[in-house]
Amino acid sequence: MQQNFKQMHTKISNIFTIDNKNKGIRADIFLSHALNISRSKVQNLINKKAVLLNSSPLNKYGATLNTNDTLMLISPTESKKDSSLKNLNIPILYEDSDILILNKPTNLIVHRTHEKDLQFTLVDYLRNNGFKLSNLGDSYRLGIVHRLDKNTSGAIVIAKNNVAHENLSKQIKTRQMGRYYLCMIDKPLKASQIVEFPIMRHPKHRLKYITTNPNNTTAKRAKTVFFEIPNLYDSTCDSTFSSIKTEIPTLIGAKLFTGRTHQIRVHLNAINRHILGDAFYNYKGSYTGRILLHAHFLHLFHPKTQKPLEFYAPIPTDMQDFLHTHFNVSTYQNTENPKLITIPLAQIYQQQFRTI
Missing domain, CATH: 3.10.290.10 (RNA-binding S4 domain)
Structure with a gap:
């Protein structure tokens, strides 16, 4: 052998x-x-x-x-x-001696899980480029405070030292750190809503996760808020989906209150909504590109100064192209560069869920 x-x-x-x-x-x-x-x-x-x-x-x-x-x-x-992937130049959204905020590209896993997994990872990229990283976890997770799925793009925070790592991990647990996502789903929400189903591994498909009964002791608590994004008018210049009555692409926002593996994808599947491109979680539509899920907005307190910080991760080109093709996004376009779209997810969320 x-x-x-x-x-x-x-x-x-x-x-x-x-x-x-x-x-x-x-x-x-x-x-x-x-x-x-x-x-x-x-x-x-x-x-x-x-x-x-x-x-x-x-x-x-x-x-x-x-x-x-x-x-x-x-x-x-x-x-x-x-x-x-080894020649990547990942955009830096912010950097100082304690933290690093990156706009992670798609098709890049954050860390490997065992020594025989030879995929190139974000940790490999960080080490290859000489970034200082915390070492609270194992050698595969240097600097990693939270993760994004391989084909999820967007804002990710990296700890450069152990003090910063501990502080940022605490902010996630206490919800001082906020993570907001853009999700392109296959049909509209019935209404903005809180989904709070526990999540567990699928009993037969060990890489997949499912929601389950709150009394299931093997499951982990999970909470996501999905909310509608106003002022996105359907474009009349594209009819790609017009013949598919069951598919009406819709852009929504998602806010994480917990950080379970595949949480957004599993919770959407539980309410019979699916991210475009996510065949693993039952998307059956006509879109054949990568999963249209992007971590667009991140806020936290600096682990040393406690100054509040906010970061928008620019939307990847393929997702922006999709938005320009299928929607009128003029409300959210950058006035100096109309091709750039920025959606104020935290403000929209707060307008719809002030009491959470």
């Missing part, structure tokens, strides 16, 4: 070793989530013999994975993409 690994090493772009938590999951479901692509795309890779299970081509989509199994992706395209 070791010899085969060496012979194919230059073609390997991703390696995943299955741990106890993912034992029993189907190979195509595991890869769909790990690579953030649809199951049909995973099955395409399997058909092309681009996926190896324990160094042999994977032949069955639904092969059951066991602890310590190794999945390898040998797609040249994926390898090239992963290599390009």
Whole structure:
């Protein structure tokens, strides 16, 4: 087995070793989530013999994975993409001796979870570029106070020292730090609302999460507020979705009160709403791009000076293009640069939920 690994090493772009938590999951479901692509795309890779299970081509989509199994992706395209991540220049929203605020791009995981996960991470980027980082967690999570999913873009705060890290972690727990997201969903909300369903791992799909009964002792409390964004008029210049009666793309805001894995995506799924592009959580529409979820606004208190700070992470080009194509966003356009959109999520939230 070791010899085969060496012979194919230059073609390997991703390696995943299955741990106890993912034992029993189907190979195509595991890869769909790990690579953030649809199951049909995973099955395409399997058909092309681009996926190896324990160094042999994977032949069955639904092969059951066991602890310590190794999945390898040998797609040249994926390898090239992963290599390009190493040349990233991630925009800095703020930096001083204690904290760093970045606008994380899509297709970048924040940290790895074990030594055999070879994906390039945000932590790798930070270390490669010489940033000072706290070390309260393990070596995979240097500086990481909170995380964003691989294909979620936007504002993320990094701690440069342990004192800052402890303070920022406390702010998350006490809700002094506020995190607001833009979500493009497949149909309008019935009304702005609070969703407070506990979240647990799916009993069969170990990479997936579901909501459950409040009395379930294995679940974790989770609370999200979803709210409508006013003054977004439908554009008349595009009819892409006009023939799909069940799909009416709608931009909403989300505020996190807890920070569970996949929380926004799971809570939206629970109310039968889905983020465009998020096939893993049951989006079935016509949009084929990446998940349109962006951490747009972040506020906190500086861990040393206690000065209140606010940051808007510019919306990525693909999401701005979508907004300009399908909506009239003139209310939120930058007067000097109409292509730029900034949405005051905290103010909109406070207008609709003053008592929370």
